[in-house]
Amino acid sequence: MAARLPTALRTLTITRPAAYVLKPTISQEARRSFQTSRRLLADAVVTTRRPVGAFRGTLFGFLLGSVLAGGGLYYYVIDEYKVSNELLTEDIYALQAAVQRIEGYVKTLEEDVKTKK
Incomplete structure (x- = not known):
């Protein structure tokens, strides 16, 4: 990497005292290289992904x-049907x-009327 730097930067970084080398300076930050190798470029695989469209997402979310709301309502x-059915059955019993008690009272009254005649 040192071979790629201009000679002025190479001499500045080499001839500096040790106290200045520990402190980052503009010249050290400027030395960074933003190059890529052929291998990195070859490994880059471009995949095309279809994004989920807003219409499809909205339709799927609505459905x-x-x-879920229909299942909860069901x-x-x-x-509620079971509870009302149980209450109706209790009322029927x-x-x-009550009808059997009234029928018993009516029978006893009819017998009393027949005995009095």
């Missing part, structure tokens, strides 16, 4: 959100018990 409705 995913709709499916389980909520099924749970309570009504059936």
